[in-house]
Amino acid sequence: xxxxxxxxxxxxxxxxxxxxxxxxxxxxxxxxxxxxxxxxxxxxxxxxxxxxxxxxxxxxxxxxxxxxxxxxxxxxxxxxxxxxxxxxxxxxxxxxxxxxxxxxxxxxxxxxxxxxxxxxxxxxxxxxxxxxxxxxxxxxxxxxxxxxxxxxxxxxxxxxxxxxxxxxxxxxxxxxxxxxxxxxxxxxxx
Numbered sequence: 001x002x003x004x005x006x007x008x009x010x011x012x013x014x015x016x017x018x019x020x021x022x023x024x025x026x027x028x029x030x031x032x033x034x035x036x037x038x039x040x041x042x043x044x045x046x047x048x049x050x051x052x053x054x055x056x057x058x059x060x061x062x063x064x065x066x067x068x069x070x071x072x073x074x075x076x077x078x079x080x081x082x083x084x085x086x087x088x089x090x091x092x093x094x095x096x097x098x099x100x101x102x103x104x105x106x107x108x109x110x111x112x113x114x115x116x117x118x119x120x121x122x123x124x125x126x127x128x129x130x131x132x133x134x135x136x137x138x139x140x141x142x143x144x145x146x147x148x149x150x151x152x153x154x155x156x157x158x159x160x161x162x163x164x165x166x167x168x169x170x171x172x173x174x175x176x177x178x179x180x181x182x183x184x185x186x187x188x189x190x
Contacts, residue, residue, distance in 0.1 A: 067179060068169075
């Protein structure tokens with residue numbers, strides 16, 4: 001009896017669905033549909049790759065120097081201690097530079113970038129602790145130099161304890177070449 005009731009309910013639902021009136025798509029609705037690949041084309045869509053390349057070209061505004069890579073969460077833990085710190089975040093919302101410093105003014109900030117799939121540890125060229133780190137500055141290793149130039153404005157509060165400024169980052173390698181990243185932001189906080 002129960003099986004027959006379920007069959008009747010399902011059969012009725014199928015009958016109602018089959019009898020529902022379907023209207024043809026209007027020209028306006030057709031215009032709102034996304035472009036779909038042609039079913040006769042076997043070639044893959046390469047538009048996203050071209051868009052990524054265009055974005056990278058605008059982000060690396062000038063230079064033939066080293067190309068930094070995004071630093072993933074936890075990837076630079078050996079080079080940069082947790083605590084008060086700053087990061088350069090590009091227009092794609094990727095962290096390209098990460099640094100931290102104690103509050104003592106007689107200490108230098110430690111920083112990191114990622115180049116050729118390797119985390120490169122950097123040290124601030126000037127002392128000043130977290131106060132100096134907030135201003136940007138120059139950070140170096142044996143073969144690499146990174147300069148953060150941030151806007152001199154008051155900054156924008158973006159979190160409970162985080163401030164952000166428009167900024168640019170330039171990276172130079174001893175082997176030659178400098179790359180400048182513009183249109184990013186310098187974010188500092190706990």
